Amino acid sequence: MDIVIPLYDGYEPLDVVGPYEVLAYVPGVSVRFVGAEKGPVKDALGSLPTYVPAAYSAVDHCDVLLIPGGGSWRTMVADTDFLAWVRHIHHRTRYTTSVCTGALVLGAAGLLEGLTATTHWRGQEALASYNAAYTPQRVVQQGKVITSAGVSSGVDMALALAALLSDEVTAQAIQLWIEYDPQPPFDSGSMAKAPDAVQKRALELAKEPPRNG
Amino acid sequence: MDIVIPLYDGYEPLDVVGPYEVLAYVPGVSVRFVGAEKGPVKDALGSLPTYVPAAYSAVDHCDVLLIPGGGSWRTMVADTDFLAWVRHIHHRTRYTTSVCTGALVLGAAGLLEGLTATTHWRGQEALASYNAAYTPQRVVQQGKVITSAGVSSGVDMALALAALLSDEVTAQAIQLWIEYDPQPPFDSGSMAKAPDAVQKRALELAKEPPRNG
Numbered sequence: 001m002d003i004v005i006p007l008y009d010g011y012e013p014l015d016v017v018g019p020y021e022v023l024a025y026v027p028g029v030s031v032r033f034v035g036a037e038k039g040p041v042k043d044a045l046g047s048l049p050t051y052v053p054a055a056y057s058a059v060d061h062c063d064v065l066l067i068p069g070g071g072s073w074r075t076m077v078a079d080t081d082f083l084a085w086v087r088h089i090h091h092r093t094r095y096t097t098s099v100c101t102g103a104l105v106l107g108a109a110g111l112l113e114g115l116t117a118t119t120h121w122r123g124q125e126a127l128a129s130y131n132a133a134y135t136p137q138r139v140v141q142q143g144k145v146i147t148s149a150g151v152s153s154g155v156d157m158a159l160a161l162a163a164l165l166s167d168e169v170t171a172q173a174i175q176l177w178i179e180y181d182p183q184p185p186f187d188s189g190s191m192a193k194a195p196d197a198v199q200k201r202a203l204e205l206a207k208e209p210p211r212n213g
Numbered sequence: 214m215d216i217v218i219p220l221y222d223g224y225e226p227l228d229v230v231g232p233y234e235v236l237a238y239v240p241g242v243s244v245r246f247v248g249a250e251k252g253p254v255k256d257a258l259g260s261l262p263t264y265v266p267a268a269y270s271a272v273d274h275c276d277v278l279l280i281p282g283g284g285s286w287r288t289m290v291a292d293t294d295f296l297a298w299v300r301h302i303h304h305r306t307r308y309t310t311s312v313c314t315g316a317l318v319l320g321a322a323g324l325l326e327g328l329t330a331t332t333h334w335r336g337q338e339a340l341a342s343y344n345a346a347y348t349p350q351r352v353v354q355q356g357k358v359i360t361s362a363g364v365s366s367g368v369d370m371a372l373a374l375a376a377l378l379s380d381e382v383t384a385q386a387i388q389l390w391i392e393y394d395p396q397p398p399f400d401s402g403s404m405a406k407a408p409d410a411v412q413k414r415a416l417e418l419a420k421e422p423p424r425n426g
Contacts, residue, residue, distance in 0.1 A: 012234070013230045013233060013234055014230055014231065014233075014234035014391060016230075016261075017226045017227055017229075017230035017231075017261070018227065018230075018231075020226060020227075020258065020260070020261065021225070021226055021227035021258070021364065021365075024258040024259075024260070024423035025258075025418050025423055027418070027421060029423075030260075031258070031260050031423075032260060033260055033261060040264065045233065045234070045237040045238075045244070046237075047233070047237065047243075047244050047245060047246055048229075048230070048233065048246060048263055049263065049264045049266075050261055050262065050263055050264075051253065051262045051263075051264060053262075100392075120392060121392065138394065138396045139396075139398075149392050149394075150390070150391060150392025151234065151390070151391035151392055151393070152234075152368065152391045152392055152393040152394075152395070153392055153394075155365065155395070155397075156395065156396050156397055156398060159397055159398050159399065160398045163398070163399075168399070169410055169411055169414050170414060170418070171398075171399060172399045172401035172407065172408075172411040172414075173401075173407075173411050173412075173414035173415040173417075173418050174415075174418065175397060175399055175401050175402045175407075176401050176402060176403070176404070176407045176411055176412065176415040177363070177364070177415045177418055177419060178227060178363060178364035178365045178402075179313075179333060179334065179362050179363025179364055179365055179366055179402060179403065180364070180365040180395075180397055180402040181351065181362075181366075181402030181403040181406065182365070182368070182369065182393075182395035182397065182402070183351045183352075183369050184368075184369055184372055184388060184393055184395065185352075185369060185372050185373045185376070185384075186372065186376075186381070186384060186385045186388055188385035188386075188388050188389050189388045189389060189391075189392060189393040189394030189395070190389070190392065190394040191389070193394065194385065194386075194388075194389045195385075197382055198382055198385040198386050198389055199386075199389065201382050201383060201385075201386035202386040202387075202389040202390045204386075205238050205240070205383070205386050205387065205390055206390060208240060210237035210238055210242075210244075
């Protein structure tokens, strides 16, 4: 079973590594990363350079396509070759999935027309522009298309997907292995829960890019 | 504010990227990765090669040291030069922290003697061998030493640390930005919650290394 995750400069690392950590443990699964070209890719936070072993154009088929988000979505939705590839791959996937603003790539590829979907809360207007109905749910499955909310939601999506690709005991065993018994010290992880001051601060932080490296 | 995360071949990617995703958004923070040597490092799951820009030996001081886990812990605890470096760095950190079996590295460096600490549930006996008292808590702070449980716990630890390094509104804003409102589809993320069949399956999965790349 072949899972392909395209990476672009500016990909949000947890969008990618959350699902990777879960899905790589599904027996029989192979997770591959691809890029616009073979070679180094920069993450959104600037410190974790990654080497992508192949271009997406070298992939003609996969069982699961997973599109991560990050600032890179703006580049990805403007890349008509990439969008054509997404459409081509989607045609024969078992599941076509996204994390965070990766949903906007699925939207730009025309794959969310008339569907309900989710994305990062900041992406909801962009999502609507692709004729998809945004819902602030953590994970939304519509047929073989599965979208998930911002950044960290990919872990929850991947556990549900792991059960679809194997069985519930295996998915639960992966949850136990990665000790995913979340106990966040605060309860401000969604727009419905975060006070106004926290929402305001989040928008400020998003304007100050992390200074890493 | 300088946060340093050493990577070894075999590091567990979510141990690293969970905290990185949170901490990189703390204003004024810079997150750096180091390795045994400058150059490529392989993750435990085999698909995400990373390029580390510097050797740990080039770092003489940092504000926060974060030791991730993974199968690499066995190599790390046997590397006396590395352990001497960990002790040296610890001397002047504001916080010395670990995720998962990274706690065993702190133990081997002698930094957990007589303390209560946590680690991946599979690492509890090894932790005890370093004269630390294992507790199955998600995050344990003892003075400036903060340990966290398996793999995914680093996100919870990093949010608590973000509040210590900045303020609670900022930490909550980071939680909102990464939309960390966890809703796992199952409730088997700890040994206390997972049924016997799930525990057994988890041990089987851990014996079958992921086949990626």
